[in-house]
Amino acid sequence: MNTQHEAPRIVVGVDGSPSSRTALRWAVAYAGLVGAAVEAVTAWEIPGEASWSAPAVDAEFDEEEAEKLLVDEVRTVLGEAGSRLVRERLVHGHPVEVLVDAAEGADMLVVGSRGRGGFRRALLGSVSQQVALHAPCPVTIVRPDVSVA
Numbered sequence: 144m145n146t147q148h149e150a151p152r153i154v155v156g157v158d159g160s161p162s163s164r165t166a167l168r169w170a171v172a173y174a175g176l177v178g179a180a181v182e183a184v185t186a187w188e189i190p191g192e193a194s195w196s197a198p199a200v201d202a203e204f205d206e207e208e209a210e211k212l213l214v215d216e217v218r219t220v221l222g223e224a225g226s227r228l229v230r231e232r233l234v235h236g237h238p239v240e241v242l243v244d245a246a247e248g249a250d251m252l253v254v255g256s257r258g259r260g261g262f263r264r265a266l267l268g269s270v271s272q273q274v275a276l277h278a279p280c281p282v283t284i285v286r287p288d289v290s291v292a
């Protein structure tokens with residue numbers, strides 16, 4: 144729970160997948176209802192750095208480029224006006240750890256039910272399942288076909 148009496152903050156995991164896009168739209172709609180700020184977080188790893196998770200971005204990683212991709216992704220999903228409500232953050236690390244850390248002090252963590260997948264995945268939806276177990280705040284898992292007002 145947000146015990147520091149900061150402005151309400153909702154964290155959403157963005158990996159460019161259809162589920163993550165719906166999660167982002169859901170997070171912004173919900174944030175509007177509760178007057179929260181939205182933080183869109185992408186975790187990146189060097190491919191092969193971890194043995195089992197799919198990297199958020201592919202080989203020849205360029206941090207500046209990845210930051211731009213995240214900003215573009217948010218703008219594509221929400222449009223110009225919507226994207227102004229969102230703060231983007233690119234963070235190095237395993238997606239589960241990055242999202243759980245980012246959720247510290249937040250009011251909610253929102254993720255998609257599925258992600259980009261990839262050859263290294265051990266389980267489908269492993270990030271969403273792990274954050275649901277370990278996040279320090281309530282977690283909402285959004286399926287790609289959910290309708291968002």
Ligand SMILES: Nc1ncnc2c1ncn2[C@@H]1O[C@H](COP(=O)(O)OP(=O)(O)O)[C@@H](O)[C@H]1O
Binds near residue numbers: 187259
């Ligand atoms: N690298 C990442 N950075 C931020 N969020 C992520 C990342 N990977 C996954 N997520 C979040 O977790 C959700 C579920 O993805 P995941 O559990 O990885 O499913 P899959 O196994 O199908 O890839 C995504 O929709 C997204 O919200």
Ligand SMILES: [Mg+2]
Binds near residue numbers: 197258260
């Ligand atoms: Mg994934």
